[in-house]
Amino acid sequence: MARDVNVAGDVTSNEWTDDELMACVFAYRELQTAEAAGEVINKTAKRKQVLATTLSSRTAGSYEFRMANISAVVEALGLPILTGYQPRRNVGAKVTAKLLPMVNHVWQREWSAEAPTADPEALQTRVKSARSKLKGDLSAPPPTNPLSGSKVASTTTRFVRDPNVIAWVLATAAGNCEACGDPAPFLREDGEPYLEVHHVRPLSEGGPDSADNAVGVCPTCHRRFHHGVDKDRYRRETIKRVGRLVNYPQLTPELVSD
Structure with missing residues (x-):
């Protein structure tokens, strides 16, 4: 046998x-x-x-x-x-x-704290690591890093992301979409609720990679922010709904830092 x-x-x-x-x-x-x-x-x-x-x-x-x-x-x-x-x-x-x-x-x-990175796979690992360190403790202020949000040279444009910001936002969302309020649609393989982190003012428009510009959202709302006919209105409504968010102005391309 x-x-x-x-x-x-x-x-x-x-x-x-x-x-x-x-x-x-x-x-x-x-x-x-x-x-x-x-x-x-x-x-x-x-x-x-x-x-x-x-x-x-x-x-x-x-x-x-x-x-x-x-x-x-x-x-x-x-x-x-x-x-x-x-x-x-x-x-x-x-x-x-x-x-x-x-x-x-x-x-x-x-x-x-985990170091910011523009590598998608490394970012996922560092987010998981940062979340394991939080252990539900959100008493400390949201993380900030001056390097995150900057561009890096590549065949395609990538932005340096701070895994600590992503982890903090997801922990704060606590398994519910911060835009529509619905529970995460499913659990990840590691048992965590599946939510995606969205910058309400995109990095490409000069928005910072910080907790006051990021929300944990379900995949449907994430697509709505990017492709919905009402995406601008939905963005404004979400900023009002989530108290920590700041309505950062859109910068022209030449003013977005490299």
Whole structure:
């Protein structure tokens, strides 16, 4: 009878436990810290040590796979990766949601703000990381960053976005569209309500990437803001509805900062 082999190479259908993932995160950080200090590291010895203990039911291939997954998460957060473990990005939403708080804890960055980025994939990861740090605590003022909202050179125009702003807006929306008031239409793979963050004054029109210019909205309202025949009126109504919003003026293209 054929045995099931999962994507990480294990002869098992079991999901990885938190202890198993944390063991890999600790091993990764220990090796990386030693490497950064100029010490000679032995990845093979570390792998054997972890497989002999917490990962006793896993294979060497599955360990290597997870270490490459950790590299992908670490790289997306803008942190240095461990030499020899090229990022393998098919991590999966559930595993990413588990790895992020572990990385933040082991790297001692649980209270650090995430850096703005123009990379869409890195932005998604940093938003998840920032949301995990909020833990529902909105007592602090909305985040601001002077770098976010600026343009970067690319084959297409992209704007640097602040993941902390996105996380704060989504946490404030608390699962309900801030424009129409309806609940999010579904849950993401990581269990979070699916809402999108919209700048009521678009970045391309000189609007800032800040919480007083951003709302968490359902996909229907987001399209209405962009394509609706009543989009201007709907924008004004939403600004009145959401107390923190500021009606920023539209700037001409030559006045929008690069």
